[in-house]
Amino acid sequence: MRDPEISALIASKLREFHDLDMSGPKTVHLWDRLRNWLKVSQSLCSAEEAKEFHFDVLAEEINSLEKSLAGADQKIGFCHNDLQYGNAMIDEETRQITIIDYEYASFNPIAYDVANHFCEMAADYHSDTPHILDYSKYPDLEERKRFVHIYMKSSGEDPTEGQMKDFLEMIEKYALTSHLIWGFWGVISEHVNDIDFDYVEYARQRFEQYWLRKPILLGSN
Numbered sequence: 001m002r003d004p005e006i007s008a009l010i011a012s013k014l015r016e017f018h019d020l021d022m023s024g025p026k027t028v029h030l031w032d033r034l035r036n037w038l039k040v041s042q043s044l045c046s047a048e049e050a051k052e053f054h055f056d057v058l059a060e061e062i063n064s065l066e067k068s069l070a071g072a073d074q075k076i077g078f079c080h081n082d083l084q085y086g087n088a089m090i091d092e093e094t095r096q097i098t099i100i101d102y103e104y105a106s107f108n109p110i111a112y113d114v115a116n117h118f119c120e121m122a123a124d125y126h127s128d129t130p131h132i133l134d135y136s137k138y139p140d141l142e143e144r145k146r147f148v149h150i151y152m153k154s155s156g157e158d159p160t161e162g163q164m165k166d167f168l169e170m171i172e173k174y175a176l177t178s179h180l181i182w183g184f185w186g187v188i189s190e191h192v193n194d195i196d197f198d199y200v201e202y203a204r205q206r207f208e209q210y211w212l213r214k215p216i217l218l219g220s221n
Contacts (some may be wrong), residue, residue: 001085001121002139003144005095010088011147012154013097014117018077018110019155026076029106030177034062044191049200053183055208062180069109069173070216079113080105084120111130111167114151115174118144119182130200133205144168173217179210 001007026073050056080087082103089098122133139147148167152159159167186203193199 001088001117002137002143006090007147008145008150009090009095009097010083010117011150013088013099014080014083014113015151015154017080018075018113019097020078022078022107028076028108028109030108030112030181031066032061033106034177034180035059037181037188038062041151041184041187045187049187053187054211058180065177065180069177072110074109074170076107077110077113078105079108079110081108081113081116083113083117084123086125105193109170109174111170112174112177115171116178118147118171119175119178119210124191131202131205133202133209135209141168161180162209176214176217178212179206179213183207183210 001010038055038058041053042050045053045055080099080102082101083099087099087101089100090096090188091098119140121139122135122137124132145164145168148164148171149159152164152167183203183206185210186199186206189195189197190199190203
């Protein structure tokens with residue numbers, strides 16, 4: 001996904017996806033999903049897991065994030081919400097991208113969907129340790145700029161430096177919500193799935209990234 005050519009194709013296709021005029025209310029699902037998955041995680045996990053993952057404070061963290069992010073002028077679109085490499089297929093001859101698997105799709109801030117896509121670049125689900133994430137593979141600023149520029153221009157926009165800067169900053173902040181959502185997913189999956197995957201360790205890494213990145217992005221402890 002980090003290959004410049006393929007990344008450009010994904011950026012254009014993701015913009016096309018976000019612009020789909022789907023039926024139904026265009027209501028953001030992100031915050032309800034976070035709160036619901038926190039409650040399910042709390043009902044399933046052990047006391048030790050709840051303590052380790054700071055579940056006692058995460059409801060307030062979600063409230064704080066929503067308050068911090070909801071005030072900005074941001075576009076809401078139909079989002080995939082799980083754009084990892086297994087869900088982006090490419091035709092080797094035509095170089096056309098097809099996005100598949102829509103079980104998590106819903107309306108959300110488009111910055112969240114891009115942030116989630118960037119976070120997935122840390123994963124290699126076909127390695128001997130598919131649960132281990134390597135955040136040195138998270139796209140650097142130049143890669144993120146290139147993706148966002150292609151994303152914005154693909155629909156005919158000519159974004160200013162200020163517009164790109166604002167979008168990039170919002171994407172980084174929404175990465176925090178991605179870490180929480182997939183942390184909860186890991187905890188829940190550990191208790192409901194029989195797949196050979198270390199879901200708890202995966203969750204641990206996502207929560208660690210949340211606490212590591214939060215003071216950098218939001219300026220709070």
